[in-house]
Amino acid sequence: MELDAVGKAIVQYQLVPLVHQANLGLEVTMHRVDSHGCLAATRHPHALGSAQQNQQLRPGFSASALKFSTPVRRDIPALMAYLNGLNTAARRTLGEGEQLWPLSSTPVLPTDLATIPLADVDQIGYQRRRDLARKYDIQKLMTTGSHVNLSLNETLFTRLYTETFHQQYHSYVDFRNAVYLKVAQGLVRMNWLIQYLFGASPSLAITDTTSRHQRSSVQHPDGRYSQVTGDYTSIDRYVAKLTATVRDKQLLSVSDFDGPVRFRSNGQLATMTRQGVYYLEYRGLDLDPTSPVGVDANAVAFLRLLASYFVMMPALPVEMVPQVNIQADQLTQQVLAENPTTASVQAVPAAQVLEALADFVKAYNLPNEDAVLLKQLKKRVTDPKTTLSAQIAMQADPLAWALKQATRYQNAINERPFELAGFTTLDLSSQQLVQQALTRGVRVDIVDAPANILRLTKLGRSQLVVNGSGTDLNPQALTTVLTNKAAAKQVLAEHGVQVPASQTYHTANQLIADYDRYVQAGGIVLKAADESHKVVVFRIMPERELFEQVARQLFEQTPAVMAEEVVVASSYRFLVIDGRVQAIVERIPANIVGDGRSTVKALLDRKNGRALRGTAFKWPQSALQLGTVERYRLDSYHLTLDSVVSRGTQILLREDATFGNGADVLDATDDMHQSYVQAVEKLVADLHLSIAGVDVMIPNLYAELVPEHPEMAVYLGIHAAPYLYPHLFPMFGTAQPVAGQLLDALFGNED
Incomplete structure (x- = not known):
């Protein structure tokens, strides 16, 4: 495992942690389908707005296709959390009976493929999709999957260039390009292994029950709509080849290049050499049907690990690149075409690559989760039936299985409709605001989860929001x-x-000393003077002993209590x-209503068992409690937990009405x-x-x-x-x- 000059410099300057801190983004496309697996006939959900306004949730090639795009995240759990939030928010906008198709294999397509409605966002986009449909096999355009966008830590580049490589490269851009080039070459060489580990489309169409199963029919060259291959010898040659294929009309545009790895920059393809590569786009992941979002976090982590490895390893000699790329394509094609339930002819090389990566992780003290990941992936090599593609291929009725997965994922979003997957560390109001923001194409960044501080950004404009509604508009x-x-x-x-008269107390004894005054006043409201939610109301003053107990309990939870006159x-x-x-x-x-048969306890349990009832401020409706005040109220009705309440009789368990007290x-x-x-x-x-x-x-x-x-x-x-x-x-x-x-x-x- 001999490092090249870049790898040695990374070790010398102790930059290995920066190598692994890649910036990652995801683009995932899924189809909206009905309960039978047929393409949804409805238009793109209105709640998601237009593609110009919403770059996070926008139409794909067909009207049924929905594309999810995350912002860049350095932390994979945070990246997956954002994708989860997007997925959940989008699902909640779907029409009645609609769900998301969980496979890259196409769902049930109409007999006449020409009748598939194309996404109609604007005239230019619609015309482009029509041109694509005319030039390419529309069935192949209807397959789906996910792309992983990866950019290396910019600090890594600047440190290496400043310390050493400014002497060896004409410019900083040339140096960055060289590093991205060897990473891209490495990913192309390892495409066969990625496909073995994460391929999940044994057939191109779910309705195809006669063709021989493959590890990935979608990623196989026969499943790609374009057969143009990339030239990864140099950035110049990559640009030149794609430009030539467009000029020769092999591709309608450079964006139609369907290879496994794309170089991406902030400008046009023609200026990439001068402006530089900003990130790599790996395009070869099938949807993972065992995940509601269609992406396995392990696949993203494995790609990041491969990129880290190739950053530090020697690049191929220039003269070897074309032949090695041809061999890599042939190897990928061979592995993809294999029966997914049988051992691969490349099982031994696969195990060797994983072992080499494990040595790399150990030698350079990369995070332990990478070592754990590699152990898990080795099981897929030793037992091919544990791969995703094999699991799908072994289903007696793949369509029924896929629909079952789709229905389960769609139903799950309504089990706790007040929560947004990926953002559950936030309070309820913040989660609801985030859900709306995601559906509208507003980028969401969590500044501080415990404090519920968000930064929302749309079209370059940012707003800070605290606790779901606190803004600088006030x-x-x-x-x-x-x-x-x-x-x-x-x-x-x-x-x-008009406000009620009140007095603030700073000790329990001060409040208790005024007990007789409040007896004469005919009642009292006690509430924490700070931001806490503690409130107790007595419209008729209780016995002194209970009042003292309640007062002392309040002061255990807040430093000051405001006593207020009762307003009926x-x-x-x-x-x-x-x-x-x-x-x-x-x-x-908080109350219960009798039915003439149930006990107080049964009525409490029944009400607390409702779908939206639970812990105060964690659920939309707070559960009824049986604390000091509630038991006092039951006593005032001469009731116990075993008492049966007559039909239609309402029993008030408290006299205050707050969001936190039931x-x-x-x-x-x-x-x-x-x-x-x-x-x-x-x-x-x-x-x-x-x-x-x-x-x-x-x-x-x-x-x-x-x-x-x-x-x-x-x-x-x-x-x-x-x-x-x-x-x-x-x-x-x-x-x-x-x-x-x-x-x-x-x-x-x-x-």
């Missing part, structure tokens, strides 16, 4: 002030709206986006009298807020708010980063599209 100083409930209430009072009315949250009330929910305190959330957007909407919008405008959540107690949402009776709307609080998810997942009523409305406020409605 004044920073006021945003900070509103996190304190006492300060927020003072701000509200200064703007002339219904609780509403107004969500304001871009200065307008976009959604309103009513919050009904309240029922009902959409009230269309029911609220416009006078309250106008009042809230005026308040928010006076505060110069663009985004806000306003909590208001209203006795009758249908009665007009009049100046003579300000008590008809008592304001409890205002939030500069309000939750989005309650409006998206109400217990009853219509879900409001508030995440999309927030994106409109951030970027404008450009679709």
Whole structure:
């Protein structure tokens, strides 16, 4: 394992970690199909917008094809997480009965292939697709797969060039090109092994039950729509050959080159030698049908490892490249044509390559996950039936199996519709905003997952978002002030709206000392003065012992407690986006309703067993608890957990109605009298807020708010980063599209 000059310099300057820190991107194409595996007859999902606006989720060759494109990521788990998010977001836009075809082999195509509808994004694109369909076999154009884009760490290039190679190369671009060239040559030579390990299309069409199975019918030359091969002798010759094939009309354009590796730059092909190669595109991966996203992270990791290896290994002598490339193509063709369930004639060389890579990993202290990966891949060499292609080939009915996979993946997105795969470390509101962002082509970068800080970027414009709705559309100083409930209430009072009287306590003993005063007042609201969600309401004061217990429990969780007068009315949250009330929910305190047969415990379990109920702020509707306050409330009804509640009787387990205490959330957007909407919008405008959540107690949402009776709307609080998810997942009523409305406020409605 003799290193070349580049490899030796990398070791000398301790740059091996940089070699492995490649930047990776994925492009994955999948078909939309119906429940029978036939191409979906519907147009590209409207929610995904146009290809010009959405480069992340755009049409492919046919109207049924959907192309997923991730931004560049250095970390493979982060890359796969983004792809998972894109895949889930896209699936949730599909029409009724539609799903994504999990194979590179074509689904059920119409008898007359000329009737396949092509993607019709714009006139130029549509004409190009028509030209492709006329020139090439349309069935081969209908196969799918994934491309891996790989660029080496730029710091690696600059260090090596500055330290050593500025003396050996005419320019920095020449040096970069030389390194990318030998990596590309290596990937071409190892294409046969990549196909053996990850091939997953034993037949070109799923309906083909007569042709002999292959390791990959899609990647085999007979399955490629273009037979043009690349010249990897030099960048100049690569450019010259592709240019000539277009001139000779072998290709319609350079983008039709269908070889396993492409050189990519930021400019035109003709200027690549001068501007330099920016990244490599490996185009030879079949879809992995055992993954809902169609990509095996192990395949991406293996390609990265191969690239790292070839960066440090000697390049082929120039005079040997053409012959070696021919041999590599022949070897790839041989392996691809093999029966996937039998041992390859190249099993021994395959094992030797994997062993050499294992030695490379060990010698240069590459991450242990690479060593683990190679051990797993060796099993595919020793037992060919463990390869993906063999698993598919052994299915008695491949179409039925593929449809079963497709249905399972599609159903899975609705098991927890409030979560977005790949982004579950974020809070619920942030996940919903990310889902909408991905469907609209907005790039999402997680700045800080625990703090729920996102950077959203579209068409070169970026916006920071905190906790799903906190943005710089609001004044920073006021945003900070509103996190304190006492300060927020003072701000509200200064703007002339009705607020309940209150007092802030800093010790439990101070609060307990005022117990008798609150008994005379007829009730109390206790809430944490900071950003936490702790609230307790007693409309009738409890016995002193219970009050002391609750007060001390609160102070164990927060340093200050605000005691507030009780307002007897219904609780509403107004969500304001871009200065307008976009959604309103009513919050009904945690409760159970008897059916005349079930015990209290059974009623609790039944309600908590509903699909959207779970841990507060992790699920859209918080589960009902049985804490100190809830047990006190049951006692007030003279009930135990074993009591049977009469039919239709509602038992309130709490008197506060908050998102974290088990309240029922009902959409009230269309029911609220416009006078309250106008009042809230005026308040928010006076505060110069663009985004806000306003909590208001209203006795009758249908009665007009009049100046003579300000008590008809008592304001409890205002939030500069309000939750989005309650409006998206109400217990009853219509879900409001508030995440999309927030994106409109951030970027404008450009679709």
